[in-house]
Amino acid sequence: MLIQRLLYFSIPWLSLLGQEPLSLQEAVRQALARHPSMEAATARIHAAESRIAQARSGWMPRASYTESFQSGNNPVYVFGALLTQHQFTAANFDIGSLNRPGALNNFQSQLSVDQVVYDFGATRGAVRSAELGRKLSEEDRRRAELALIAAVARTYHGVALAEQGLRLAVESLQSAQTDLERARTLQQAGMATDADVLSVQVHAAAMAEFRFRRDADLRIAHAALNEALGLPLDAEHTLTTSIQASPPGQDSSAELERRSASQRPEMHSARLGRELASSQEATAKSRYWPVIGLHGVFEADRQDFYNKGGGNWMFAASAHWDLFDGNRTRATVAEARHMKEAAAATEKQFDAAVRLETRRAEADLQAARERVIVTEDAVAQADESLRIIRNRYSNGLATVTDLLRSETALVEAKTRRLAALYDLRIAAVQLDAASGSLNGDSDVLK
Numbered sequence: 001m002l003i004q005r006l007l008y009f010s011i012p013w014l015s016l017l018g019q020e021p022l023s024l025q026e027a028v029r030q031a032l033a034r035h036p037s038m039e040a041a042t043a044r045i046h047a048a049e050s051r052i053a054q055a056r057s058g059w060m061p062r063a064s065y066t067e068s069f070q071s072g073n074n075p076v077y078v079f080g081a082l083l084t085q086h087q088f089t090a091a092n093f094d095i096g097s098l099n100r101p102g103a104l105n106n107f108q109s110q111l112s113v114d115q116v117v118y119d120f121g122a123t124r125g126a127v128r129s130a131e132l133g134r135k136l137s138e139e140d141r142r143r144a145e146l147a148l149i150a151a152v153a154r155t156y157h158g159v160a161l162a163e164q165g166l167r168l169a170v171e172s173l174q175s176a177q178t179d180l181e182r183a184r185t186l187q188q189a190g191m192a193t194d195a196d197v198l199s200v201q202v203h204a205a206a207m208a209e210f211r212f213r214r215d216a217d218l219r220i221a222h223a224a225l226n227e228a229l230g231l232p233l234d235a236e237h238t239l240t241t242s243i244q245a246s247p248p249g250q251d252s253s254a255e256l257e258r259r260s261a262s263q264r265p266e267m268h269s270a271r272l273g274r275e276l277a278s279s280q281e282a283t284a285k286s287r288y289w290p291v292i293g294l295h296g297v298f299e300a301d302r303q304d305f306y307n308k309g310g311g312n313w314m315f316a317a318s319a320h321w322d323l324f325d326g327n328r329t330r331a332t333v334a335e336a337r338h339m340k341e342a343a344a345a346t347e348k349q350f351d352a353a354v355r356l357e358t359r360r361a362e363a364d365l366q367a368a369r370e371r372v373i374v375t376e377d378a379v380a381q382a383d384e385s386l387r388i389i390r391n392r393y394s395n396g397l398a399t400v401t402d403l404l405r406s407e408t409a410l411v412e413a414k415t416r417r418l419a420a421l422y423d424l425r426i427a428a429v430q431l432d433a434a435s436g437s438l439n440g441d442s443d444v445l446k
Contacts, residue, residue, distance in 0.1 A: 024156050024241035024445045027229060031152045032145060032440060035230040041141035048134035055130040058123030061115040068110075073103045081106045084301040086310025107309070109300040117292045117317075125283030132276040139272065142265040146433050148228070153429040153445060155225040160243035161422040162218040168418065169211035172411050176204035179403060182394060196400040203404050210411075241446070243421050247428030248443045253362060256435045260358040261351055263436030270347035277340035284336045287329040290321035354434070361427065361434040368424035375417035382410040 032038055070077070078101040082088040085106065091097065116123070183200045186192035223233040250256065261267055295316045302309025322329070386406040392398035429445070432438035 020237060021240045022237040023239075024153060025440060027156050027225070027237075028149050028152050028440045028445060030231075031148055031229045035148055035228070037144050037148055038141070041137070041144045045134065045137045045141060048130070048137040051133060052127065052130040055123065055126040058116065058119070058126060061113050063111070063113050066108075066110045066112075068108045070106045070108065071103060073101055075099060075101055078102075078104045081301060084299070084310060084312060085303055085308060087303065087308060105303055107302045107305050110297060111299075112295070112297045114296075115294045117294060119291045120286045120289035122283055122286040122291070125279055125286060128279045129276055129283065132272050132279060136269055136272050136276070139265040139269045143269075146265065146436075146438055149438055149440065149442075149445075150429055150433050152225075152228045154426055155221065155228045156239065156241065157243050157422055157425045159218070159221040159225050159237075160239055160241070161418055162214065162221040163239070164243060164418050165415070166211070166214040166218050168411065168414050169207065169214040172407075173204070173207045173211050175407060176200070176207040179390075179407065180204055182390075183400065186394070186396075191396045192400065199400050199404060203407065207411075243418075243425055247365075247425060250362065250365065250428075250431060253359070256358050256362060256431070257355045259435045259437060260354045264350075264354045264434075265436070266350050266354060267347075267436075270343070270350045274340065274343040274347055277336060277343045281333060281336035281340055284329065284332040287322070287325075287332070290319045292319045293317070354436075358431070358434040361431040365424070365427040365431050368420060368427045371420040372417070372424055375413065375420045378413040379410070379417050382406070382413040386410050 070081070072078070075098060079088075079092075079098070081104055082092060180197070180200045183192050183197045187194065187197050222236070225237070226233050226235045229235075295318060296314070298311065298313045300309055300311045386409075389398050389402050389406040393400065393403045425444075429438065429442075432442050432444050438444070
């Protein structure tokens with residue numbers, strides 16, 4: 001009775017009624033649209049765009065407004081304040097007034113404008129570095145996309161694998177129930193012992209335990225898929241992309257390696273890193289030269305906040321040149337030059353690394369294809385062996401040990417076949433990712 005209840009509640013497709021169908025490509029599209037990692041990558045791109053605007057501000061004038069108040073009887077201050085307020089009269093030339101003036105208030109409003117005319121490429125270099133930073137952020141987002149698509153494919157096929165594993169567990173439990181009934185029939189006919197029946201009961205209990213494990217695997221696989229999609233962990237789906245489908249053929253090894261060297265975001269990032277280091281070196285060298293600028297000021301000074309005042313203006317041109325800064329600029333240029341050398345070496349390192357990763361992914365895919373062929377043959381052989389052993393056991397020509405060994409061998413062969421199919425689909429995705437061509441519309445996701 002327990003086994004019958006287990007068989008009823010373990011039918012996996014009964015729990016899928018009313019759920020929305022979900023293909024692997026649709027799952028990838030949902031993940032790219034809502035996963036937090038994509039939101040974070042997009043936010044970093046926007047931050048990089050803001051840094052470009054910050055750098056470009058170096059070409060724009062700086063305007064500032066200052067409002068201040070002063071009061072005192074310092075002779076120099078009073079003399080100057082009266083002049084700027086346009087309130088100086090002949091009486092103020094009195095020696096006593098000059099030496100001991102009374103306290104004077106001064107409300108000062110000042111509007112100043114500064115404009116850099118030429119800085120020998122410092123601002124241009126900062127803008128170039130910021131633009132390269134944005135491109136690096138875009139490559140980081142592309143790298144995050146590749147990782148997310150691969151994760152969605154892995155978890156999606158993980159659910160399919162878990163569903164197939166649960167179906168296999170259900171079938172194995174049904175087969176064990178059939179064997180138990182057969183053993184009891186033979187026991188009643190005097191062709192099997194109590195020990196035979198007990199052995200089959202132990203095997204049926206093991207298959208029930210196997211079913212429990214597969215059921216737990218399926219629940220965890222669904223939660224992992226939902227996490228990859230950016231959904232609540234308890235969301236339910238009906239998967240429509242079968243793990244049984246064979247992935248498409250692949251290009252030649254040389255073409256795959258050429259594509260990985262030209263399309264992988266890591267390679268793009270390495271090249272951009274070298275360009276960024278060169279830009280930073282040029283920006284650092286600009287500090288050897290002066291900064292030429294313009295400065296303009298309009299000022300209003302008043303004894304009262306609203307009256308007794310006057311206005312004035314001033315315009316100036318300047319060239320600021322750091323003749324010696326304690327070798328800070330020289331050290332900064334040397335740092336940038338060494339970083340450029342490091343970026344060039346990193347680019348070479350990544351070129352070899354992505355090519356090696358592509359070769360490894362290609363080898364994994366080929367091995368998975370061969371494993372699928374071998375395991376399919378093994379399943380066919382184990383199935384035929386079990387059929388023969390069952391007939392022999394029913395006729396008293398084989399022992400219960402032979403029967404249970406054949407049952408176990410078939411379950412193991414089917415389990416290895418499912419694992420090989422899963423590895424084949426994942427290896428195809430990993431090869432596309434290694435070559436840099438994986439995207440939401442890739443054939444490996446169909």
